[in-house]
Amino acid sequence: MARMDLGEGQRGWHVLILDAPPGDVNLRDPRDSVTLGGVHTPPRPDPDIRRRFQQRLLGWYRRHRRDLPWRRTDDPYHILVSEIMLQQTQVERVVPKYREFLRRYPTLTRLARARPAAVRRTWSPLGYNIRPVHLQGIAREALARYGGRLPDDGAALRAMRGIGRYTAGAILSFAFGRDAAIVDTNVRRVLGRIFLGPRRLRRLRGDRALWQLSEALLPRGRAYDWNQALMDFGATWCTPRAPRCPRCTMRAFCASYPLDGARNGRGHGIA
Numbered sequence: 001m002a003r004m005d006l007g008e009g010q011r012g013w014h015v016l017i018l019d020a021p022p023g024d025v026n027l028r029d030p031r032d033s034v035t036l037g038g039v040h041t042p043p044r045p046d047p048d049i050r051r052r053f054q055q056r057l058l059g060w061y062r063r064h065r066r067d068l069p070w071r072r073t074d075d076p077y078h079i080l081v082s083e084i085m086l087q088q089t090q091v092e093r094v095v096p097k098y099r100e101f102l103r104r105y106p107t108l109t110r111l112a113r114a115r116p117a118a119v120r121r122t123w124s125p126l127g128y129n130i131r132p133v134h135l136q137g138i139a140r141e142a143l144a145r146y147g148g149r150l151p152d153d154g155a156a157l158r159a160m161r162g163i164g165r166y167t168a169g170a171i172l173s174f175a176f177g178r179d180a181a182i183v184d185t186n187v188r189r190v191l192g193r194i195f196l197g198p199r200r201l202r203r204l205r206g207d208r209a210l211w212q213l214s215e216a217l218l219p220r221g222r223a224y225d226w227n228q229a230l231m232d233f234g235a236t237w238c239t240p241r242a243p244r245c246p247r248c249t250m251r252a253f254c255a256s257y258p259l260d261g262a263r264n265g266r267g268h269g270i271a
């Protein structure tokens with residue numbers, strides 16, 4: 001099954017996801033026309049839109065970035081703790097628990113050697129209690145196999161239970177300064193709105209195209225700021241139900257501008 005088509009629209013670059021047999025995808029609209037021929041073709045944003053998006057997002061981030069405790073460290077263990085806590089949990093709830101948890105278990109080794117019941121009690125009441133189990137499992141594996149350090153390697157990180165593609169990308173970019181892309185709920189919404197638009201986003205199946213987009217847009221050597229900026233922009237500006245379209249720095253090329261919700265004040269949002 002072929003699932004991807006590329007094209008450039010009036011407001012920049014778009015991705016169209018199709019269900020069609022390999023080799024015969026050939027859309028009629030010349031702007032959208034491409035033959036996949038069974039060959040996987042990664043998305044390539046228009047270079048000018050890509051450059052403008054990068055400049056504007058990083059500029060927005062300089063003005064609006066959130067001051068969060070895990071942004072004051074490059075300790076891979078501390079960043080791991082923050083990323084596991086942030087899964088399914090709001091930032092406001094995570095901040096105090098992050099500090100408490102690291103007071104109790106300041107190093108990966110201390111966590112690895114703690115009693116599991118004590119770790120679970122410290123974790124409470126964040127919920128999703130498989131997370132502290134995974135976290136301590138990662139600490140123990142790192143102690144046993146990597147000398148008490150998290151590996152600086154995506155495949156090794158993802159081999160650990162509890163670390164998926166997003167968390168591996170976050171650790172690589174935030175702790176090790178590597179050019180690793182991320183896609184979480186916020187990034188999915190931001191990239192989907194700007195580069196796909198509502199109609200195409202509704203037809204999107206899976207995250208493959210968004211991962212390719214995220215990787216294609218990443219400015220080399222700036223992954224830390226870039227990934228934080230994407231998440232902040234999604235969390236505080238291009239939000240699910242109240243995107244701030246009228247004053248948005250992306251509106252000149254955003255495929256979703258203006259979202260109906262932003263225009264009429266009801267803010268239904270997409271994604």
Ligand code: SF4
Nearest residue numbers: 238243244245248254
């Ligand atoms: S114009 Fe609206 S939908 Fe587009 S990025 Fe800005 S806030 Fe999001």
